[in-house]
Amino acid sequence: MKRVSILAMLILILAVGALPAAAITGGQLDGEGHPNVGLMIADIDGEPEWRCSGTLIAPRVFLTAGHCTYGVTGARVWFDTDLTDNEEYPYGGDTSFEGTPIPHPDYPWASDDPRDVGLVILDDPVEDIDPATLPAPDLLAQLKKDGILKGGYGNSDKDDVFFRPVGYGRSLASWPPAE
Known part of the structure; x- marks a missing residue:
């Protein structure tokens, strides 16, 4: 019985892992968003x-x-x-x-x-798409200082924002290299 349960769990994990996730934002297809x-x-x-x-x-x-x-x-x-x-x-x-x-x-x-x-x-510029706008270099620190961004990651009260800053927003102050 234990062997059947493990096999069933493995099949479930593989099936869920195979679901398509491309181009989905907020659970909805994003299209040209x-x-x-x-x-x-x-x-x-x-x-x-x-x-x-x-x-x-x-x-x-x-x-x-x-x-x-x-x-x-x-x-x-x-x-x-x-x-x-x-x-x-x-x-x-x-x-x-x-x-x-x-x-x-x-x-x-x-x-x-x-x-x-x-x-x-x-090699060549993309001319028909507007680039994304990056936030100010210290935006996350300012939000935390202002009390808008609370906590971090891990256990948190339900009033806290559950957020983990990643490298994109923290490492670009002195990088990228000039073109």
Whole structure:
């Protein structure tokens, strides 16, 4: 009986893990709601190895995670909402933007580290999409000081905001490098 329960639990975990999560925000399909969010394909020696999401923050700068750019020799980015029928995917072409991946210079290969930040400097500017606007460098510290942002992560009272700052908002004050 114990063996059947373990098998049933394993099947349930695998089934839940296989549910599609692409392009979903707040439990609803996002469609064109965030056109500056894109899909990055990371290459090693000219071959696609993995995918990561990110955000266009300047016409030639795509912000992603450091673990997405670390050890990568090339990258390309798409801003399409559906690549299912795109014959160029994942190798690129007219519908993608080629670029150079750059991890944070002090990235230690830990995804929970505040330096888990990476960029892709695109070869050509993205002209038909408005880049996202980044918050002020010390916004989270100011919100906490003003009492708007309480707590952090872990156990918290129900009146606290449950929030864990990540590298994107904390590490960009002296980085990225100038183009």
